[in-house]
Amino acid sequence: MNSIFLSVKDLMRLMDTHHYDSAQRAHKGIRDAIAADKRKLTIKEYCEFEKVPFEEIWEFLRGN
Secondary structure (H helix, E strand, O other), X not given: OXXXXXXXXXXXXXXXXXXXXXXXXXXXXXXXHHOOOOOOOEHHHHHHHHOOOHHHHHHHHHOO
């Protein structure tokens, strides 16, 4: 479960925005803050970066 990736569209849902470009910039910003050459972002990394509970984000993204 720790290697499931967070897509830009997932981030759009988390940010409650319809703007793909702003979510894409935020996604890239988080990836760059973690590692300069990082191309993917896991849900776990996002939760650790934003200091939010993994379980809440997981349930939200899975629609539970």
